[in-house]
Amino acid sequence: MKFKKFDQHDDAFKEIKFLFLIVFLRDIVIDRPSSFIFRLMLGVCLSLILLNWIYKTKISDMITMENVQPEIRAYKGQEGVLRYRLKLHRWLPIFRGRIRVTAGRNILFHHEVDSPPKNLTQTEFIFSLMPKSEKLIEIPFIAQHRGISRITESEIIIDQPFGFGKIHLRAYGQEERNVLIYPDRFAIHNESLKDIQLPGFFAKKQALFKDPLLMIGSRAYVHGDPLRDIHWKLSAKTGELITKQYQPTSHLSVQLMINLRSLKSFIPPENMEQILEKIAYMTAIFAKEEIPYRISINLKTSNQSNRYFQMSEGSGKRHYRQTLELLAKLNIIAMTVPMEKVIADILKGGQLPTHLIVTGQFSSALMDELRILSLKGVVIYQLDQHGLTLFELSDFKQEVRSDE
Amino acid sequence: MDIQHKLTQFKEQIHKVIVGNDEVIDLIFISLLGKGHILFESVPGTGKTVLSNAIAKAIGGKFNRVQFSPDVLPSDIVGTSIFNPKTQDFDFKIGPVDTNILLADEINRATPRTQSALLEVMEERQVTVDGKTHPLPEPFIILATQNQIESKQGTFDLPQAQMDRFFMKINLGYPSVEEELSMLSLHQRPSTLKVIETVFTSDEINYLQNQVEKVTVDESIKKYLMAIVSATREHDYIDLGISPRGALALMRGSIGHALIRGRDYVMPEDVKAIAPYILAHRLDLSIDGMTLSSAEQIISDILMKVEVPVEYGVKRDEV
Numbered sequence: 001m002k003f004k005k006f007d008q009h010d011d012a013f014k015e016i017k018f019l020f021l022i023v024f025l026r027d028i029v030i031d032r033p034s035s036f037i038f039r040l041m042l043g044v045c046l047s048l049i050l051l052n053w054i055y056k057t058k059i060s061d062m063i064t065m066e067n068v069q070p071e072i073r074a075y076k077g078q079e080g081v082l083r084y085r086l087k088l089h090r091w092l093p094i095f096r097g098r099i100r101v102t103a104g105r106n107i108l109f110h111h112e113v114d115s116p117p118k119n120l121t122q123t124e125f126i127f128s129l130m131p132k133s134e135k136l137i138e139i140p141f142i143a144q145h146r147g148i149s150r151i152t153e154s155e156i157i158i159d160q161p162f163g164f165g166k167i168h169l170r171a172y173g174q175e176e177r178n179v180l181i182y183p184d185r186f187a188i189h190n191e192s193l194k195d196i197q198l199p200g201f202f203a204k205k206q207a208l209f210k211d212p213l214l215m216i217g218s219r220a221y222v223h224g225d226p227l228r229d230i231h232w233k234l235s236a237k238t239g240e241l242i243t244k245q246y247q248p249t250s251h252l253s254v255q256l257m258i259n260l261r262s263l264k265s266f267i268p269p270e271n272m273e274q275i276l277e278k279i280a281y282m283t284a285i286f287a288k289e290e291i292p293y294r295i296s297i298n299l300k301t302s303n304q305s306n307r308y309f310q311m312s313e314g315s316g317k318r319h320y321r322q323t324l325e326l327l328a329k330l331n332i333i334a335m336t337v338p339m340e341k342v343i344a345d346i347l348k349g350g351q352l353p354t355h356l357i358v359t360g361q362f363s364s365a366l367m368d369e370l371r372i373l374s375l376k377g378v379v380i381y382q383l384d385q386h387g388l389t390l391f392e393l394s395d396f397k398q399e400v401r402s403d404e
Numbered sequence: 405m406d407i408q409h410k411l412t413q414f415k416e417q418i419h420k421v422i423v424g425n426d427e428v429i430d431l432i433f434i435s436l437l438g439k440g441h442i443l444f445e446s447v448p449g450t451g452k453t454v455l456s457n458a459i460a461k462a463i464g465g466k467f468n469r470v471q472f473s474p475d476v477l478p479s480d481i482v483g484t485s486i487f488n489p490k491t492q493d494f495d496f497k498i499g500p501v502d503t504n505i506l507l508a509d510e511i512n513r514a515t516p517r518t519q520s521a522l523l524e525v526m527e528e529r530q531v532t533v534d535g536k537t538h539p540l541p542e543p544f545i546i547l548a549t550q551n552q553i554e555s556k557q558g559t560f561d562l563p564q565a566q567m568d569r570f571f572m573k574i575n576l577g578y579p580s581v582e583e584e585l586s587m588l589s590l591h592q593r594p595s596t597l598k599v600i601e602t603v604f605t606s607d608e609i610n611y612l613q614n615q616v617e618k619v620t621v622d623e624s625i626k627k628y629l630m631a632i633v634s635a636t637r638e639h640d641y642i643d644l645g646i647s648p649r650g651a652l653a654l655m656r657g658s659i660g661h662a663l664i665r666g667r668d669y670v671m672p673e674d675v676k677a678i679a680p681y682i683l684a685h686r687l688d689l690s691i692d693g694m695t696l697s698s699a700e701q702i703i704s705d706i707l708m709k710v711e712v713p714v715e716y717g718v719k720r721d722e723v
Contacts, residue, residue, distance in 0.1 A: 068704070071697075071698065071701070073696045073697070074696065075696075136708070182695065213474065213517070214515065214517060215517060237534075284691060287691060288691065317689065317690075317695075320691060320694065320695060321694050321695045324695050
């Protein structure tokens with residue numbers, strides 16, 4: 001369990017110290033001792049200050065706070081909760097303490113303070129803790145924008161139990177927690193993708209090939225079965241020819257190419273967020289159907305060459321989680337490489353996908369590259385804010401002509 | 405025989421080659437008491453294989469190791485019938501499973517077919533080839549290692565049915581800075597597993613495993629345990645919850661936890677402490693579960709929500 005120690009910043013006793021100074025100076029200047037009642041009051045004040053001082057010095061060692069969730073994730077628009085476990089280890093209680101949490105503006109706390117710091121969201125939660133007890137504190141929030149919201153500060157403010165000010169306890173170092181906000185795959189505009197049944201796109205696995213490593217059973221020999229598939233050992237045992245059966249496989253893979261560059265400028269295309277939401281939706285379907293996919297983004301990853309970001313091929317739920325993490329962390333305003341370069345690399349790489357989905361607008365240079373891919377049998381789609389469009393070879397010719 | 409004393413001896417031996425990881429050693433000892441197989445998972449280089457070797461040495465008995473790769477066949481694991489020209493008959497030659505401790509290194513590099521060959525071996529502790537069943541020696545424990553699933557190249561995820569057969573999955577994280585410093589000092593000179601002495605005899609292990617049957621598990625604890633198991637079957641983020649085999653494992657694990665704490669009765673804290681290690685790898689998460697949470701987090705949430713049984717006359721707030 002990870003516990004955090006707290007530092008403390010004291011702003012208490014300023015008024016009392018000032019009062020003491022006045023009384024002390026008054027006694028010296030007037031040269032007349034104060035009355036018994038006044039001295040009694042001062043004595044009480046002194047005792048309270050002493051008790052407060054003991055409380056203040058001990059409290060920071062007595063309280064610990066644990067982040068219950070190491071990873072917090074939410075889809076855009078979803079509600080979430082930050083959980084902290086506060087634990088008081090010794091015998092001093094805390095009455096009406098406040099925990100103040102500050103985070104990046106990608107999330108919005110439900111009960112936000114009146115004037116939060118700029119570009120941040122801040123909330124306070126009131127709690128009391130009895131000696132040697134613990135409490136689970138839940139701070140609700142709503143995920144506003146795709147991205148990462150860093151919990152910048154967690155602070156505990158405790159009223160001095162005997163009056164005269166507050167104690168501020170701040171976490172040592174920086175908070176290590178981030179809230180990761182995925183693109184909204186449940187967005188209404190993604191409904192447009194539901195009815196689209198593009199040819200071959202959502203096809204079930206076709207048994208084009210068999211995997212010789214994955215033998216799933218055996219059956220009696222039928223005329224025409226290949227010789228290499230005969231299970232000789234079993235045939236010898238049973239006295240009849242037996243044929244091995246293998247797991248059928250198919251080659252169906254999708255390549256997603258995210259273009260962060262507009263047709264006429266280097267800025268990201270309009271509605272990029274919507275496109276990312278559509279990708280989040282589509283890849284969820286791929287994950288469910290176990291269709292392998294990979295992602296390329298024309299995001300420059302090295303200053304010295306035209307290297308761009310690539311996410312290797314994978315399938316299933318775990319791969320989808322990595323996809324969403326990538327989409328959440330993607331900064332769309334970045335240095336880019338030309339999309340043609342990315343397509344050319346696919347051509348050079350040799351292993352072509354069966355389906356290619358390219359986002360954004362197509363330049364004539366990009367069209368030329370896509371045309372070559374299309375001629376090699378790759379099914380190409382364009383993805384924009386309206387949805388998916390299938391590109392036929394004839395479309396390329398027309399587009400190129402109109403571009404010229 | 406004092407279980408805690410044996411555990412201390414066991415730790416002493418393991419610490420000769422592995423620094424820290426006290427909690428992990430406790431968990432391994434609990435698995436040993438519960439007759440369970442263990443799956444170690446972590447990033448490469450965190451000492452999975454060394455730890456497994458060390459455990460095997462400390463437990464004693466016969467030890468075999470199989471390095472899994474895509475071309476390892478089921479017959480390489482369980483054995484095969486070989487034609488004997490002298491007798492003009494097939495003789496069965498049992499594979500490396502004929503041992504007390506089997507180290508299955510990088511198990512997820514084997515094909516699903518080979519992984520499946522281990523199913524009967526793990527559950528029933530026997531091998532059936534050509535219709536003949538061959539029982540395996542007692543105790544029989546499989547210590548399997550795998551790199552984290554993220555490293556996809558050339559690996560095959562273990563099927564859920566096989567994950568269920570592992571008593572617990574232990575994630576070996578990176579050691580702390582202090583532990584790593586001690587490790588540097590310890591391994592300044594080449595260390596060898598030869599320094600590890602055997603702590604148990606086979607009879608002692610059987611005796612310890614029999615102690616599990618003598619531990620009291622109150623009806624309220626059993627209900628608590630089942631409430632946790634049921635919660636996993638109804639959770640939104642879980643496609644496939646804990647199986648009855650998982651429920652049994654949780655009880656055995658809780659008993660083991662109570663035993664190493666010197667008790668002959670199980671408390672809710674035993675269930676809570678052991679549940680993440682026994683349950684998390686048995687869950688099949690839904691897409692939302694996988695993307696928004698994790699198996700460990702879901703188990704932690706369930707443990708937080710399920711009502712803990714309290715002793716009669718004790719106020720709930722005092723627990």
